Amino acid sequence: MHYEYNVATGDFTNAGYASSQVKKFLKQLNIDATIIKRVVVALYEAEVNIVAQAYKGNIYVDIDEDKIRVLLKDEGPGIPDINLAMTEGFSTASPKVREMGFGAGMGFPNINRNADILNVKSIVGVGTEVEIIVKFSN
Numbered sequence: 001m002h003y004e005y006n007v008a009t010g011d012f013t014n015a016g017y018a019s020s021q022v023k024k025f026l027k028q029l030n031i032d033a034t035i036i037k038r039v040v041v042a043l044y045e046a047e048v049n050i051v052a053q054a055y056k057g058n059i060y061v062d063i064d065e066d067k068i069r070v071l072l073k074d075e076g077p078g079i080p081d082i083n084l085a086m087t088e089g090f091s092t093a094s095p096k097v098r099e100m101g102f103g104a105g106m107g108f109p110n111i112n113r114n115a116d117i118l119n120v121k122s123i124v125g126v127g128t129e130v131e132i133i134v135k136f137s138n
């Protein structure tokens with residue numbers, strides 16, 4: 001199955017739409033609850049990062065027999081140092097974003113913990129691509 005979503009950037013009230021849809025689909029497929037949780041946490045964090053950082057974003061979801069692959073592509077500032085961005089506590093979130101409770105610098109570390117495979121590609125001034133794969137069994 002393939003699904004696509006637009007991310008409403010800057011709109012924190014609707015952040016998490018794709019992750020809640022994906023949660024519903026995985027439940028319907030009777031995927032293990034622990035695995036669903038890992039997918040939802042990873043996707044939610046990546047989605048919020050687009051809302052907070054980018055000006056345009058799309059999410060492409062492929063659910064197969066044995067895994068889910070999510071590709072998040074945005075047009076935005078890009079990430080100058082991906083290793084640094086992956087570090088716990090590192091954040092460039094604006095004061096406005098922090099007021100809303102984001103900006104602890106825990107998103108990427110959480111994605112990394114929950115994904116079986118995480119690939120991040122970014123071009124400064126152009127945008128970022130985040131690929132998350134979670135396998136349904138070991």
Ligand SMILES: Nc1ncnc2c1ncn2[C@@H]1O[C@H](COP(=O)(O)OP(=O)(O)OP(=O)(O)O)[C@@H](O)[C@H]1O
Binds near residue numbers: 078092093108128
């Ligand atoms: N899609 C993106 N485009 C540009 N920069 C990004 C993107 N995603 C993450 N970053 C950069 O990586 C940093 C770390 O992201 P991470 O999700 O770990 O923390 P955060 O979003 O700042 O805070 P938290 O996720 O805990 O609310 C961000 O502050 C930002 O500088």
Ligand SMILES: [Mg+2]
Binds near residue numbers: 045048103106
């Ligand atoms: Mg984040």
